[in-house]
Amino acid sequence: MSANSLSYNEQGGAESAVEVGLESTPTSSGAGAGAGAGFGLFSTDYKKNEDLREMLESTKESLKLEAMKRIVGLIARGKNASELFPAVVKNVASKNIELKKLVYVYLVRYAEEQQDLALLSISTFQRALKDPNQLIRASALRVLSSIRVPIIVPIMMLAIKEAATDLSPYVRKTAAHAIQKLYSLDADQKEQLIEVIEKLLKDKSTLVAGSVVMAFEEVCPDRIDLIHKNYRKLCNLLVDVEEWGQVVIISMLTRYARTQFISPWKEDGIFDENSEQAFYESDEEKLGTPQSKPYIMDPDHRLLLRNTKPLLQSRNTAVVMSVAQLYWHLAPKQEVGVITKSLVRLLRSHREVQYIVLQNIATMSIQQKGIFEPFMKSFYVRSTDPTHIKTLKLEILTNLANEANISTILREFQTYVKSQDKAFAAATIQAIGRCATNITDVTDTCLNGLVLLLSNRDETVVAESVVVIKKLLQTQPTQHSEIIKHMAKLFDNITVPMARASILWLIGEYCERVPKIAPDVLRKMAKTFTVEEDIVKLQTVNLAAKLYLTNSKQTKLLTQYILNLGKYDQSYDIRDRTRFIRQLIVPNEKSGALSKYARRILLASKPAPMLESTFKDRDRFQLGTLSHTINSKATGYLELSDWPTAAPDSSVRNVEVMEPVKEWVPSMGKTKPLKSDDKFYSDSGEEEGAGEEGTGSSSEDSSSSSSSSSSNEESDSESEDKNSKHSEETDSSQSDKSSGHSDKKKADKKKRLQLKKKAKKAAPKESDSEDEGRKGKAARTGGSSNSSQASGSSETSTGSDSDSSSEPDTDSDSGTDQKKNPAKPKVKGEQKPKKEISLLDLDDFSPAPVASNKSSILSPSLLSDLEGLSLSSTPPAIQVSSPVFVPMSSHELLHRMTGKGLAAQYHFPRQPCIYGNKMVSVQLTLTNSSDHTLEDISIGEKTSSGQNIHRFSSIERLEPGASVTVSMGIDFNDSTQAANFQLCTKEDQFSVSIQPVVGELFLPVTMTEQDFRKEQGKLQGMNETSATITMAPENTSNQALSKKMVSVANMGVVPTGEDSLYRFAAKSVSSGDLVLVSVDLTDSSSGRLTINTEKTVIGSMLLRDLKTALAQP
């Protein structure tokens, strides 16, 4: 196959093409649709792949579609169609939706191989991402994220971030899928992706839940802290999530629950399945005294069990299995029974499903046979079952055997033993052996039954029986001389070597019990010794040795004879053994002390072999996983942790809204604000009463209540803060707006914010009320004074304004970053004096535990964001400086041949443009290389690309051979899009374009290290791009690195105190956004390059440029 496709690719020659043509015939005729026309038309010159190209380049949709269909046919059969890439990719913007989809299929398949060409399609997707049709937006994101080209990582990142806030849940779902794709493409993006995941986890749409949890599992399964706040929501949504999502969520929640709840597998537990009262009301009481009470299940633990139970009724076998494993790993032992019925039901499904389910039942039935016993008959084997199903059923039946049912099982086994499937019959015999050892009552019956089997005609059955009998006798060696005698009698008829060897071993081992028979068997063996298999020979030697020790009178000669035979055997194993045995048992002067112990060595009592299930050790793996099925650790398997000994703080799951169930019931929305309206100004105790059941009660003494109450108080204070904010808004809307801006990216704690919004709306606007004013201030300062975390929460609450407002709003903020700084001190100034007054009031309920776990959910970037904010009381001193380095290289604008003698070159002087502060200055050098004078050289009026260009004043005449340098200004608008314009002479017009290097779009700035850090703190999260770099050895020195950096981009060097850290700063010419670059050398040749800027596109392009520059010597 591969040889075929190879020749097909490389030559495209007649021979292989014919074959292709023939092969695609059924495809195209079957694919139908537009086939008729296209196929008929081109059937004559159809012999080459060329025709597909032609069809793709034709103007007719139907032809294109037909060509694409045939190409997809090629892909499906694994043929290489990559050479058509350029022709296909042109159609990516087609209006015909089917054509477009097929092009997508093609693109995703081959983009990885043809990265450069694939980039041509990116802009189409970027446009489609803004399409009003959500299906188109989603599919554009799907394809964009499926194109595995590392260079578009930043574009993907942007698209994902945007899609994560899309109004359509379907698009958000696609974004969740794209997260995993981006992560697998570039693991460096992890931190940013986690932020998106965090955001999406808060999504209340059932459509998104499954996909985002999948992304969570893939990207950051260890960030269990992200789940806390969403735990109850996920539990409650679970039933409505689509079935595939259910599987993923359930397995994630299983892991979560194992880390967060204490083990229910203790005796004297109390289970409160139906006492609704106990769930939430007595929460804090339970936690207060966990030791004194026996065991009471955490209400959240119960919630999970209760909400997953209905899913046992799912039609999807994977869902049923995952609920079953959840119950197995999390439920109290006496509740596990509910899963059995459902698991047994799955046995009706396809054979593959049976296989997996039976495996899991086999593992379960070892530990808890009781729960499956009533369903024993469901595991009876049918003659039509495939062998692996049969053996699994046998395994389970053996596990289920006990005194009561053993007779039934054995009767069933009798039928199996006679099965035509001999492998299965042999497995049955082993199973009988296991039953016999486990249940002592039936050992004799089993032995007798097995002895009967010894006369079976089938060798495998006999052999297996002998082996099992041997094992059984070893466990109970006392009484069974009869059986040994019987076996000795059968010995002549048994031909299977393993069985013969087993019998010999048995006789040797118990030779004292059968003193008459043993020597006779040895005599027979001596006759046939030479024709026996090796394994039989070894046992014969063994037998001889043992008999020699116990009964040397009768067997001395026989033994010597056998040892002599063995001495000259062909197999060295046997020669070795014979030599060894001879030295051991025959006393002579050479054999030392060892022969004294010969008897103790050979006739030592041997431990009985254990007959155990092969599924014994499977329980180390989580049930239902791939690892469990293959009984070894699969890649990416996540261990199920042991139960914690002490329950972790359960208040982390408290969400300061209402009970999650109510959140998405619209009717509840109305009642809530009313409540909070009443209690709005009341103290914490009362507020809690109004809050959801989960947060506990008003009792102040118990620690848990104080923590939950304080957290509630905090939210309370925040809403107060919010409210006072609102009142402030009336007198200084300016300041409010500015602080709103500053927080625009913190989309944290949406739920809380929503509550606050509701509360805000409900609260009467008594903005002049003195009481409220005081409270508002108190809350604010309490929030910001203690710790940055607390200030974080208050800040985020202020951020709610911008958050709730529409997305474009926040987008437009980007340009105003600089302007907002002057406004800020004003706000801070107002706050500061109040701090001291109210600090004391709030100390009482300043929430230590809650604050600490807050910090864990605040993303680091947010933290530093806030740090930056609180410090930036004065605008940093950032000044545009002169360029550190001006590269002299110039680029060709117009070649003298095309310019009919006029040649033009340009270079970037890196000076602030004198024509406009948003322009980049460019120097043009015009040379007349013709033999006549050129007149009226100027730039044409029309510019095709829409940039604002400041033209140089027209040059009246340029003598032959002379050159002139003029400067102009171009506003590139902070993009690397080329500026196209026309260079005119008196006679001619030449279209030229200046393509700026990204590094030239900056102006260097100087700032202090402190300012740099501060600014960097503001530009984290999505504004940060970073990459690991490897550097050419030449660039590692201090000087060289700086030189390299500033030559690539027009940046200023920021002095640093650290050795291995280099910092550079610039601002973009057009918008004035800061661009901060830092290089952190980890060792001599590699390091980390980080760029912080609001212009993420520029940032990532710069990153790429710098990375390549540093890698080159």
Place this chain on the structure above:
Amino acid sequence: MIHSLFLVNSSGDIFLEKHWKSVVSRSVCDYFFEAQERASEPENVPPVIPTPHHYLISVLRHRIYFVAVIQSEVPPLFVIEFLHRVVDTFQDYFGLCTEAAIKDNVVVVYELLEEMLDNGFPLATESNILKELIKPPTILRTVVNTITGSTNVGEQLPTGQLSVVPWRRTGVKYTNNEAYFDVVEEIDAIIDKSGSTITAEIQGVIDACVKLTGMPDLTLSFMNPRLLDDVSFHPCVRFKRWEAERILSFIPPDGNFRLLSYHVSSQNLVAIPVYVKHNITFREGSSQGRFELTLGPKQTMGKAVESVLVSSQLPRGVLNANLNASQGTYTFDPVTKLLTWDVGKINPQKLPSLKGSMSLQAGASKPDENPTIIIQFKIQQMAISGLKVNRLDMYGEKYKPFKGIKYMTKAGKFQVRT
């Protein structure tokens, strides 16, 4: 999750491949072929095969192996269930899921696979949604598309994808509003030599064909819901209502779907509708064996037992069978040693029988075990468990639908050990 999918036919050729992440070379299937060679029967290929870098999870349907390539931990049932769902979808689209059908519709297959998985995670598996995205190929549509240039691919996001009832599309219109329900029960039983029942259970399903306009809300109640021991529902059934009132309340998907499957456990006594009298003997030393088989009805509540088909895998030593059927026709395949007897309907007055002799390989010893007899049959208008639908009501729409309920009992895995 699912990395790639390979479709392998019975002769071991990969005839379709699809990758959702980066391309996995088809040489990974060599491990599968190895396992296939080791297995004596096609069914014996293990569903999960670990290889050094990947894991192969396969299902066998319609003599095609669907081999999924997995790279990291994932619940195997998740993959298996999905693969079966893929096969069901193909069947739904093309009528039957054969190699030829897949090859003929390779473009639709590709479009479907593209929609069903994104990056290896299931995206849309609900048939209603898929059919809105990609219309099933019909002759009429093919012709229309050729003329008008329109396509099979929908342009709008299917309404189901976003609604709370993803299984139903909006704007359904029918001139004849009808809802049919088939209660089909299968008896799984093992009968031993002496004719006593070793194990018997009833597995039932209710398949529905609902063609109703708008958004109807149906309730279905049973005369004797307690019979149902263990149930699994289509996602449309409201579980709470069932828990509380034992009533099936649901907004049905459009078209054919399986509403419910249930289990009547072996604890209840199961009526066995047929009996078998058999006498199959092989004598030691002789190359002849006797074969006698008589079928008769039992506990059928007066309904006729139809479409009876008896099959048996005779021992390997049997060379040929010379039999005489009182009714129907029999065939014996000397290669596979499979004896099948197409009986048809059982007439209680004149019981069908199959008698004659078998010739054995000369000198071969007598087979240890008598063959197992597998019986298939159908009984119309009866649910063997006695389950009865009480009534079907419709809310939410004004018109009066035509309702119909049909009962049937079939043999499931019905085996008689001799």
